[in-house]
Amino acid sequence: MLNTSMIIAKKEIRTNLKGPGFYIILFLFTLLISFVSYQTVMMLKIKSQMPSVPGADDGVNLHSGFVAQLVYLIHFMLLLFVPAMTSFSFAEERKTRTMDLLLTSPITSFDIVIGKLNASLFLVLSLLGISFLYPLSLSISASLDWSLLISSYVGLFLVAAVYVAIGLFSSAISTSVIVSYVIAVVLNLFCIFVVWTSQTSENPLVRDIVNHISISKHLTDFIQGAVQVSGIVFLLSMIVFFVFLTQRVIESARWK
Amino acid sequence: MIEIKNLTKSYGSIKAIENLNFKINKGEVVGFLGPNGAGKSTTMKIITGYMAPTNGMVNVAGYDVFENPIEVKKRIGYLPEVPPVYLDMQVDDYLSYVAQLKQVPKGELSKKVQRAIEKTYLGDVRKRLIGNLSKGFKQRVGIAEAIVSEPEILILDEPTVGLDPKQVAEIRTLIQTLSGEHTVILSTHILPEVQATCKRIIIINKGKIVAEDTLEGLNRKMRGSHQILLKVKNVSDLLKVQLKAVNGVLEIQDRGSGNLVIDTMEPDDIIMERIAQVSIQFHAGLMELRHLEGNLEEIFIKLTSNV
Numbered sequence: 260m261l262n263t264s265m266i267i268a269k270k271e272i273r274t275n276l277k278g279p280g281f282y283i284i285l286f287l288f289t290l291l292i293s294f295v296s297y298q299t300v301m302m303l304k305i306k307s308q309m310p311s312v313p314g315a316d317d318g319v320n321l322h323s324g325f326v327a328q329l330v331y332l333i334h335f336m337l338l339l340f341v342p343a344m345t346s347f348s349f350a351e352e353r354k355t356r357t358m359d360l361l362l363t364s365p366i367t368s369f370d371i372v373i374g375k376l377n378a379s380l381f382l383v384l385s386l387l388g389i390s391f392l393y394p395l396s397l398s399i400s401a402s403l404d405w406s407l408l409i410s411s412y413v414g415l416f417l418v419a420a421v422y423v424a425i426g427l428f429s430s431a432i433s434t435s436v437i438v439s440y441v442i443a444v445v446l447n448l449f450c451i452f453v454v455w456t457s458q459t460s461e462n463p464l465v466r467d468i469v470n471h472i473s474i475s476k477h478l479t480d481f482i483q484g485a486v487q488v489s490g491i492v493f494l495l496s497m498i499v500f501f502v503f504l505t506q507r508v509i510e511s512a513r514w515k
Numbered sequence: 516m517i518e519i520k521n522l523t524k525s526y527g528s529i530k531a532i533e534n535l536n537f538k539i540n541k542g543e544v545v546g547f548l549g550p551n552g553a554g555k556s557t558t559m560k561i562i563t564g565y566m567a568p569t570n571g572m573v574n575v576a577g578y579d580v581f582e583n584p585i586e587v588k589k590r591i592g593y594l595p596e597v598p599p600v601y602l603d604m605q606v607d608d609y610l611s612y613v614a615q616l617k618q619v620p621k622g623e624l625s626k627k628v629q630r631a632i633e634k635t636y637l638g639d640v641r642k643r644l645i646g647n648l649s650k651g652f653k654q655r656v657g658i659a660e661a662i663v664s665e666p667e668i669l670i671l672d673e674p675t676v677g678l679d680p681k682q683v684a685e686i687r688t689l690i691q692t693l694s695g696e697h698t699v700i701l702s703t704h705i706l707p708e709v710q711a712t713c714k715r716i717i718i719i720n721k722g723k724i725v726a727e728d729t730l731e732g733l734n735r736k737m738r739g740s741h742q743i744l745l746k747v748k749n750v751s752d753l754l755k756v757q758l759k760a761v762n763g764v765l766e767i768q769d770r771g772s773g774n775l776v777i778d779t780m781e782p783d784d785i786i787m788e789r790i791a792q793v794s795i796q797f798h799a800g801l802m803e804l805r806h807l808e809g810n811l812e813e814i815f816i817k818l819t820s821n822v
Contacts, residue, residue, distance in 0.1 A: 266615045278603055360599035360660070363563045364616040365588040513567045515526075 263366045267374025271348075272381055281344075281382065288340055288386055295332045296393040299325055322404045326394050327482050330411045333390050334478060337383070337419050338451070342443035344382050345426025346436045348375045349509070353434045358512070368509040372427065372502055379423045387416060407484045414481020417494040418474055422447050424501035431508040450474040516541045516668065516698045517562065522571035524557050531557040532722040535571070541667075544694040546713030547702040550819055554722040555702040556596055559670050562700070563593045576667060589618060592666035592697075594674055598657025602646030606637055606656055609645060610663050617664035631663040634689060650677040658686065662693065669699045675708060687711050706815060720819040733814050742807035745775040745790060748800025757797060761789045776807065 275281040303324045352358040361371050394408055422443075429443035430436075454473035457466045470476055474497075477490040522535040532554040539545050549555050560566040562573055564584040573580040575587045601609055610628045619627055632641055635655045640648060645656055654677050661669055674690070675683045690712045693699060703709060709716055709730075716733060718726040726733060747754070755767050758777065763786045766778040779786050787804065794801045 263616070263618075266612070270612050273608075274601070274603055355599075355602065356595065356597040357599045357601055359565065359593075359595045359597075360613065360616070363565050363588060363591070363593045363595075364613075365585045365618055366616060367585070513565065515566075 264370040264374040264377065267361075267366075267371060268377035268381070271375060271378030275378070275382060280347075284340060284343060285386070285389070288336065289389055291336060292329075292333065292390050292393060296325075296329055299328045299332075300397070302328075321397070321401055322407050325397065326403070326408055326411060329390075329393060330415055330478075330482055333387075334415060334418060334475075337386070337415070337422060338447045339444060340386065341379075341383060341419055341422040342426045342429065342440045342447065345375075345379050345423055346430050346440040346443060348379065348427055349430040349505075350434055350436045350439045354436075362509075362512065369506050371509060372506045375427055376423060376502060379427065380420060383419045383423060384416070387412065387419065407482075410484050410486055411482045414478050414486075417481075417491070418478050421450070421474065421494055421497045421501070424498045424505070425450075428501045428505045428508070431505045516543075516576060517700070518572075518574040519558075519562070520572045520574075522558070522561065522568050522573065524554075524561060524566070524568045524570075530722055532719075535719075535722075535724060537717055537724065537727060539698060539700065541698055542695065543715060544690065544699040544701065544713050546709035546716045547700055547719065548704065548706070548709055548716055548815065549702075549719040550704060553719045553819075555719060556672055558719070559593070559672055559700065559702060560595075563591050563670055564588050565593075589664075590667045592617075592661035592664060592669045594657045594661040594669075594671045596672045596676075598653050599660065600645045600653055600656050602644070604645055605642055606645060606648075606659075607632065607641045609656065610659055613660050614663045617666070619664050627663055627665060630665075631659040634662060634692075635659040636685065651679055651682050654678055655682070655686070658689070662697075665696075667698060669693060669697045671699065671701050673703050673705075674701065675703070675705065683708075718815065718818050725818045726814075741779050741781055743777040743779060743787065743790065744803065744805055744807045745777055745794065745801075746803035747773050747775070747794055748802060749773075749798070750775065751797070751799070754794065754797050754799050757793050758790060761786060761793060764790075773802070 303321075306324065349358070352361065362368075391412065394403060397403065425446045426439075426443040429439040429446065433439040433442065450472075451474055453469055454475055457469040457473070460466050460469065471489070471493065474494075477494060480487055480490050517539040519535055519537050523533050524531045535554075535558060547555050547558070557566070561568050562575065562580065564580045564587050567581065576590050578586045578590075580587050601612075604612070607628055610631055611624055614624055614627055632638055635658050637652070637655055637659055640652055645653060648656065654674070658671070658674055661671060671690070675686050678686060687708065690699060690701065694712075701709070701713060713730070715729055716727070717724060718733075745758075750769065750773055755769070755775070758764060758767055758775070763780050763783060764777055765780060768776045768778075770776055777790065787806075791801060791804055794804075
């Protein structure tokens, strides 16, 4: 069970590491993050040179001034990059008819989805690994709040995993890579934009619900170090939900 | 080995196959024949567990396809219409991936991949990307994919499409060599292919089985008699009369340019010999004499246009 999904994951990772696509994504991601982290540091520098306003307690805080900003920006980038990595997963297999091979092999559709999920998570981890170098490099000359940094990255990873699950689902429902990319981005954006409802709705129950299902709100909790069990449970259940939907879509091919 | 009962599959209101019933024994090579859109691929997809039928039952090696799909899939090697190859993988990487998916134990992996490569003559291209191979080679990679795990049952959907004549001959030989150890179902609309490789033929048209027999059996059924072709230089009425007088000859048809088709009671060598003697005796100039057998094309057209 676990074994067969690992076979698929390994193959996916190997194919990605052998082809140019993954390296292009990696390169562009690195380019962007170098730019934004440099800009963030510069902003922090300007801020530190300004005379502090009496009464305001901000001062120069490396976590809120740099790490938190960077994590928000990485999150925004992942929202666009993760669908680019997942949109091929099923759309391409369907298009090239290699899905026939998977569906006639002695494996369950659940194994297939988990294999793909693991492979994408690995690729996402490598992006996060690269982005981690930037706060790490800052730690040479300044003291970072490590526990906050780590909790931010755990949050970032969980949110990215939700995007992976959404991406897999979008890839499963379309044979076109571009269509599945667009669907994934729109779903991701919706998970973020939904938070506005909490500001416009007057019904307190709706506001509570919306606050709970907003991904950005949970990410903010992680960044501020206010990790809540409900947040972790919510993000995990989002992953499970979309993995389940994906598995149902794959399985439905048998009944067409 | 494979038993199919009352199998029906409908796509909306269209019935792709209707009430199919047949049985395939271990070690048999069965040709699954039919015009385009007859329901061949659908039937094969259902046997492999890829697709669920609307009605009916499929039993493979004692396992029901719907209750025990994993066990069934372990025993089947399947080549779909389009070979399911990853264009960005090398041939041997791909085959070892397939073997792993088919749950070949790690220790036997390289041995089985090697065997599949040898059997499909892929040795020269094993390190190349599948995407850079020609259509014929891709098709062979597809066949290698089907046989790599040495399954008990092979289901090949039009295996020689896109191959050149030499490769077609090689693949046919390959299928013949596989026939002893594997049960093979071969779908095609290329008739000589069936004649060359299959012992038993199932002809399907518009989702229904219209005939199921050995090639000779089909011949006999369709014709009711046996035919011999005689080609001579000079056709004369005397010759025809003399031939007609040979014991066992029923009818003589003149097909023009010296071709005579002789209907006989049985495929008898003594009759052949007598015909040869008669034509030499009357100086007809004997050029060719042979049994007319296995004209599957005629049978096929008759069967599939009647329904």
